[in-house]
Amino acid sequence: MKHILLLATGGTIASRPTAAGGLAPAITSQELLSFLPEAADFCHVEAVQLYNLDSTSIGPEQWQGIEAAIRKNYDRYDGFVITHGTDTMAYTAAALSYMIQQSPKPVVLTGSQKSIYNRDTDARNNLARALLYACHDEAWGVQIVFDNKVILGTRARKTRTKSFNAFSSIDYPETAIFRDKRLIPFLPNPDPDARVRFYDRLDPSVFVLRLVPGMQADCIPLLAGHYHALVLESFGVGGLPGGDNGPMFAAVRDWCAAGGLAVFTTQVPHEGSDLAVYEVGRAAKALPGVVEARDMTPEAVVAKLMWALGQSSSRDETERLFLTPIQRDIL
Numbered sequence: 001m002k003h004i005l006l007l008a009t010g011g012t013i014a015s016r017p018t019a020a021g022g023l024a025p026a027i028t029s030q031e032l033l034s035f036l037p038e039a040a041d042f043c044h045v046e047a048v049q050l051y052n053l054d055s056t057s058i059g060p061e062q063w064q065g066i067e068a069a070i071r072k073n074y075d076r077y078d079g080f081v082i083t084h085g086t087d088t089m090a091y092t093a094a095a096l097s098y099m100i101q102q103s104p105k106p107v108v109l110t111g112s113q114k115s116i117y118n119r120d121t122d123a124r125n126n127l128a129r130a131l132l133y134a135c136h137d138e139a140w141g142v143q144i145v146f147d148n149k150v151i152l153g154t155r156a157r158k159t160r161t162k163s164f165n166a167f168s169s170i171d172y173p174e175t176a177i178f179r180d181k182r183l184i185p186f187l188p189n190p191d192p193d194a195r196v197r198f199y200d201r202l203d204p205s206v207f208v209l210r211l212v213p214g215m216q217a218d219c220i221p222l223l224a225g226h227y228h229a230l231v232l233e234s235f236g237v238g239g240l241p242g243g244d245n246g247p248m249f250a251a252v253r254d255w256c257a258a259g260g261l262a263v264f265t266t267q268v269p270h271e272g273s274d275l276a277v278y279e280v281g282r283a284a285k286a287l288p289g290v291v292e293a294r295d296m297t298p299e300a301v302v303a304k305l306m307w308a309l310g311q312s313s314s315r316d317e318t319e320r321l322f323l324t325p326i327q328r329d330i331l
């Protein structure tokens with residue numbers, strides 16, 4: 001029987017109503033397991049309560065805590081299941097994809113839209129499937145298991161706030177699906193003989209600016225000195241209002257001249273950016289210090305920048321790391 005380490009971090013799956021009327025995490029990792037006695041038939045699970053947070057409050061510090069717990073226990077277990085709130089699960093999945101690379105052992109995130117004690121909950125199904133996946137011989141790498149789908153950590157997005165099918169795999173096939181309790185794998189581990197690599201350094205000084213029509217450029221200089229990377233969520237395949245004549249272009253040029261990294265991405269959910277297509281984007285693309293996120297998800301862009309900035313203080317090296325495909329984040 002496989003040995004699985006369950007790391008509980010909170011989220012709706014572990015929430016109960018508070019006296020004030022909202023939901024907040026309260027159920028412990030052991031209690032979570034007690035809702036799933038059938039797990040004992042197919043695996044041996046040990047549970048650790050790492051955090052008990054709404055995932056709105058989970059960020060780089062907790063990603064480092066999760067990475068450290070997995071690194072410390074990596075040789076003792078066959079797989080890892082992390083219970084987590086759905087709101088920032090895609091960020092954590094992306095971050096762990098950069099912090100725990102080429103893992104032949106599965107590192108599985110799951111959660112639910114309804115608490116585990118609710119009668120109409122999706123929690124038991126998701127937790128059971130996450131454990132089943134973590135025990136499967138063909139399981140690998142950082143994945144989200146949710147609503148019978150297995151989604152690669154770098155390609156996942158929360159695309160529904162309420163329905164049970166809350167997560168989608170963006171522009172990439174699912175790694176596997178469940179039909180009832182049977183796992184149907186689609187994508188095998190591309191590198192089964194690789195050795196796992198752990199990274200614990202992150203630099204969270206990343207700012208995301210969503211462009212809106214009519215936006216002024218005066219906010220950009222205010223960010224200099226506080227952030228190392230500025231993500232510009234542009235329109236369509238990408239560009240700046242006014243092209244290379246506009247104040248936005250001058251602000252981005254000054255940002256890069258001062259040593260900052262500017263990363264262009266798009267607000268469009270599918271297919272990514274291509275700054276070379278339109279004149280409003282071409283001049284920005286040519287600036288030293290400007291890179292494109294191409295078809296990375298917004299969550300992967302942020303997590304990868306924090307990881308890449310954490311590995312090197314040289315902008316060229318950060319750029320190189322950012323543009324190197326990892327776990328299918330760039331296709």
Ligand code: ASP
Binds near residue numbers: 084086
């Ligand atoms: N606010 C919750 C969280 O992300 C939502 C959920 O888990 O579904 O922790």
